[in-house]
Amino acid sequence: MIKSFKTVDEIQTGVDINTWDDPGTISYYRNKFKDKIVIIGSTMPEDHDLLPISFAKGLRKGDNMIYGVEFHANVVQNT
Numbered sequence: 001m002i003k004s005f006k007t008v009d010e011i012q013t014g015v016d017i018n019t020w021d022d023p024g025t026i027s028y029y030r031n032k033f034k035d036k037i038v039i040i041g042s043t044m045p046e047d048h049d050l051l052p053i054s055f056a057k058g059l060r061k062g063d064n065m066i067y068g069v070e071f072h073a074n075v076v077q078n079t
Contacts, residue, residue, distance in 0.1 A: 037076055041069025 010016055042049055049068040056064035066074075 039069055039072050039076065041067065041072070043067045043069065 005018075007017065010018070050065040051068055051071050053064055053066055053071075
């Protein structure tokens with residue numbers, strides 16, 4: 001099922017970008033994320049994943065907002 005899944009970009013370009021199942025590249029990625037913290041999130045404004053923060057200067061409208069993934073990255077970095 002997963003091997004037959006195609007993203008919109010793969011369908012439009014005709015190029016497979018999912019190389020996780022490819023035996024030629026699996027050895028490269030085997031330990032890529034071992035013992036690492038991986039944070040995946042969106043920074044696209046239309047996803048509305050913005051969080052208010054209290055330590056912004058407030059000089060411009062919206063400068064006290066950060067993306068959720070950035071919020072989590074800051075927590076990880078500071079622990």
